[in-house]
Amino acid sequence: MENKIKSTDKMKKIMKKYYLTAKYAKYFGKKVAWITSGGPVEPLIAMGIIPVYPENHGAMIGASKIGAKLSEYAESLGYSSDICSYVKVDITSSITRQSPIGGLPKPDMLICCNNICGTVQKWYEIQSRKFNVPLFIYDTPFCHVDLDDSAKKYLKAQTKEYISFLESVTKKKLDYDKMQEVGKLSLKAMQKWQAVLDSAINKPSPMTAFDAFIHLALIVTLRGKKVVVDYYETLLKELNDRAKNKIGAVENEKYRLLWDNLPIWYKMRWLSNAFKKHDGALVADTYTQSWCGVVDYFDEERFLETMGEAYARVYLNIGTDKMADSVLKLIDKYSIDGVVLHSNRSCKPYSFGQYDIARIIQKKGIPTLFIEADMTDERKFAQAQVENRIDSFMEVLSQIKG
Amino acid sequence: MQELMKTIDSILENPYTYLENLSRSKPIMGYSCTYAPVELIYASGYHPARIIGLANNVSLSDVYLQSYACAVVRTLLEDSLLKKLDFLSAFLFLHTCDSMQRLSDIFRINLNFKQFDLILPVKFSSQTSKDYFLNILNDFKSKLEQDQNIKIGIDSLNKAIQTYNDLKANLLKLYNIKSNNPEALSYSDLSKIVRVSFIMDPVEFINISSQIINKIPQNQYQSSKRLMIIGSICNHSVLFETIENKNAHIVWDDLCTGTRFFDELTQIGDNPLQSIADRFIKRPICPTKHINPQYRLDYLKRKIDEYKINGVIFLFIKFCEPHAFDYPDQKNLLEKIGIPSIMVEIENHNIFDEQTRTRLETFIEMLGE
Numbered sequence: 001m002e003n004k005i006k007s008t009d010k011m012k013k014i015m016k017k018y019y020l021t022a023k024y025a026k027y028f029g030k031k032v033a034w035i036t037s038g039g040p041v042e043p044l045i046a047m048g049i050i051p052v053y054p055e056n057h058g059a060m061i062g063a064s065k066i067g068a069k070l071s072e073y074a075e076s077l078g079y080s081s082d083i084c085s086y087v088k089v090d091i092t093s094s095i096t097r098q099s100p101i102g103g104l105p106k107p108d109m110l111i112c113c114n115n116i117c118g119t120v121q122k123w124y125e126i127q128s129r130k131f132n133v134p135l136f137i138y139d140t141p142f143c144h145v146d147l148d149d150s151a152k153k154y155l156k157a158q159t160k161e162y163i164s165f166l167e168s169v170t171k172k173k174l175d176y177d178k179m180q181e182v183g184k185l186s187l188k189a190m191q192k193w194q195a196v197l198d199s200a201i202n203k204p205s206p207m208t209a210f211d212a213f214i215h216l217a218l219i220v221t222l223r224g225k226k227v228v229v230d231y232y233e234t235l236l237k238e239l240n241d242r243a244k245n246k247i248g249a250v251e252n253e254k255y256r257l258l259w260d261n262l263p264i265w266y267k268m269r270w271l272s273n274a275f276k277k278h279d280g281a282l283v284a285d286t287y288t289q290s291w292c293g294v295v296d297y298f299d300e301e302r303f304l305e306t307m308g309e310a311y312a313r314v315y316l317n318i319g320t321d322k323m324a325d326s327v328l329k330l331i332d333k334y335s336i337d338g339v340v341l342h343s344n345r346s347c348k349p350y351s352f353g354q355y356d357i358a359r360i361i362q363k364k365g366i367p368t369l370f371i372e373a374d375m376t377d378e379r380k381f382a383q384a385q386v387e388n389r390i391d392s393f394m395e396v397l398s399q400i401k402g
Numbered sequence: 403m404q405e406l407m408k409t410i411d412s413i414l415e416n417p418y419t420y421l422e423n424l425s426r427s428k429p430i431m432g433y434s435c436t437y438a439p440v441e442l443i444y445a446s447g448y449h450p451a452r453i454i455g456l457a458n459n460v461s462l463s464d465v466y467l468q469s470y471a472c473a474v475v476r477t478l479l480e481d482s483l484l485k486k487l488d489f490l491s492a493f494l495f496l497h498t499c500d501s502m503q504r505l506s507d508i509f510r511i512n513l514n515f516k517q518f519d520l521i522l523p524v525k526f527s528s529q530t531s532k533d534y535f536l537n538i539l540n541d542f543k544s545k546l547e548q549d550q551n552i553k554i555g556i557d558s559l560n561k562a563i564q565t566y567n568d569l570k571a572n573l574l575k576l577y578n579i580k581s582n583n584p585e586a587l588s589y590s591d592l593s594k595i596v597r598v599s600f601i602m603d604p605v606e607f608i609n610i611s612s613q614i615i616n617k618i619p620q621n622q623y624q625s626s627k628r629l630m631i632i633g634s635i636c637n638h639s640v641l642f643e644t645i646e647n648k649n650a651h652i653v654w655d656d657l658c659t660g661t662r663f664f665d666e667l668t669q670i671g672d673n674p675l676q677s678i679a680d681r682f683i684k685r686p687i688c689p690t691k692h693i694n695p696q697y698r699l700d701y702l703k704r705k706i707d708e709y710k711i712n713g714v715i716f717l718f719i720k721f722c723e724p725h726a727f728d729y730p731d732q733k734n735l736l737e738k739i740g741i742p743s744i745m746v747e748i749e750n751h752n753i754f755d756e757q758t759r760t761r762l763e764t765f766i767e768m769l770g771e
Binding site for chain 1: 465466467468470471497498499500501503504505506507508510511512519521523524525528530531533534537538540541689690692695696699718720721723724726727728729730731733734745
């Protein structure tokens with residue numbers, strides 16, 4: 001975040017326009033669907049429905065450092081301090097309209113895909129009751145070892161069910177040619193996003209995971225639209241130029257690190273600096289890879305048919321040992337010296353299993369560091385303790401690497 | 403009656419010893435929750451046993467799970483790591499919550515059980531999910547047939563269904579007795595009877611529970627403080643005794659160590675697997691499953707009316723998210739219909755602190771006569 005990426009301003013404008021369109025959707029005669037971040041958004045885009053992402057909104061709230069305040073309000077309503085803070089800030093914001101953008105537009109429907117956690121099912125049930133709008137659950141069977149035929153059949157059948165649901169809510173038919181076009185754009189965006197992340201293979205890396213967390217917004221919210229492909233092409237060009245000119249995101253990059261789990265939104269700059277002072281650069285992460293990691297499971301020509309299986313294979317919906325395999329591949333690909341694991345009290349499916357992943361990584365001679373926190377709720381971050389842990393870890397790393 | 407309860411107490415004091423003895427005559431398949439198709443497991447030749455961790459102190463599992471994992475997964479893992487479950491020939495994980503899902507991975511990576519995973523659908527409302535449910539039961543049946551080197555026919559499956567229907571019917575009878583005649587049987591004993599049904603040989607259990615039913619006095623007693631408890635696993639006899647000592651009675655529950663296990667029987671017919679799937683869809687769902695967003699609130703309202711409940715106690719295991727998410731709307735519903743409620747966080751052992759005891763006693767006193 002030190003050497004600022006210039007394209008960021010363009011992204012901010014795109015996101016501002018997107019949120020304005022979503023806010024005034026009714027004025028444009030459009031319907032709004034709230035959808036989970038890993039959900040199959042492409043049919044919504046093809047049908048002209050505006051997708052809105054409460055998780056992206058939660059990240060904004062976290063980055064604005066009001067996550068604890070909004071969580072506390074939800075707790076006063078009876079929500080436990082131990083549940084996901086994204087849910088709590090969303091519940092609060094939907095009542096009080098507190099957020100950097102004054103709350104999200106009211107949904108006409110809710111689309112919940114449980115490929116990221118079981119929490120989203122409960123979250124969307126709550127909001128379905130509150131807003132009295134229909135809820136569609138796209139159920140992605142968990143893939144401990146592999147997806148069996150029954151699961152694949154179920155996923156295909158649900159895609160048809162999903163389309164029928166959307167047609168029934170909008171009273172419009174899906175245009176399959178348009179769907180194909182959106183599918184292609186979505187895949188192209190995923191490929192471009194992968195290329196953006198892969199620019200970090202360069203030494204020094206022209207971007208960090210903290211940059212990826214910011215630039216992720218477009219692939220999450222607008223994939224399937226041409227503007228995403230165009231933006232990532234612009235960004236990629238800038239990153240390639242930086243790589244060519246050896247402009248690193250972190251000056252004096254010496255130690256290349258990998259981040260696991262969601263970002264700690266309210267401590268991005270602080271964390272970036274905490275590693276930077278030791279010449280450490282977090283060049284890659286498991287989180288942002290989730291939006292391009294399954295691109296090979298899609299068939300561009302049979303997008304709808306292959307969509308379900310691809311979405312069921314995302315990073316959070318696979319077994320812990322498979323996650324560890326993915327991490328090892330990232331370590332190799334991005335020449336990683338150490339791994340930082342955010343043990344995230346809000347996200348149990350991401351955090352449970354991390355101890356096994358750490359052991360598998362350590363066996364390959366790569367040191368690991370655990371930071372216990374929460375992605376949005378700053379009450380769960382003990383800064384002095386984290387700082388000590390980072391200092392000790394970087395000291396060990398310097399002894400190993402020299 | 404007292405003698406029969408002594409037998410049950412002795413099994414529950416050390417369920418693993420009972421199962422270890424049983425394992426000498428029959429292979430035992432442990433399972434993690436009430437969505438296990440026990441009839442199918444039983445028909446395959448395994449004795450299905452629901453394993454609820456017993457460990458009072460958790461230390462070994464800290465190497466695998468963070469402190470913010472619930473006691474259910476931590477104690478189950480602890481007992482496994484302590485090799486207390488070595489009598490099991492296999493373990494079945496059911497896909498319910500995120501924590502249990504990851505525990506399955508931890509078992510597969512670190513322990514040596516023969517392991518099965520039944521990846522249940524999350525939604526039970528659509529035809530696609532009903533078809534999927536039937537397909538995965540068929541897949542599981544094939545795996546069991548291969549594992550046990552047998553063919554599970556319709557007759558043997560129907561026979562197993564009949565056995566478990568008899569077991570569940572007895573539990574339902576006991577709950578109805580308790581509801582109609584709250585003094586006849588303490589909830590503490592009732593809860594023990596349910597828990598022992600997870601462990602015992604089903605035929606042996608049907609025998610003992612039938613004897614209990616016959617021995618219960620039939621005096622009618624109307625309680626003015628009729629309570630319902632809601633949560634997941636609850637083994638807290640001491641807590642139940644505290645509640646019922648205050649002239650209140652727990653006449654219904656929505657627990658997976660309670661009615662969610664046995665409510666609804668399975669049809670006997672030409673397609674027993676379909677019947678098993680149908681029964682899971684018809685029985686009261688746990689919060690990890692979805693029928694419609696309103697379902698759990700409607701269920702609560704229905705049971706309050708049906709059993710004339712005038713107070714609700716939520717007993718939640720710390721860090722159990724699915725129930726925690728449902729709670730505020732359940733609480734609001736109860737406030738709206740004028741039913742007092744209290745929420746208590748527990749671990750999954752039979753212990754609770756003085757503060758909790760005082761809160762519960764105050765709540766019950768507050769209910770009036």
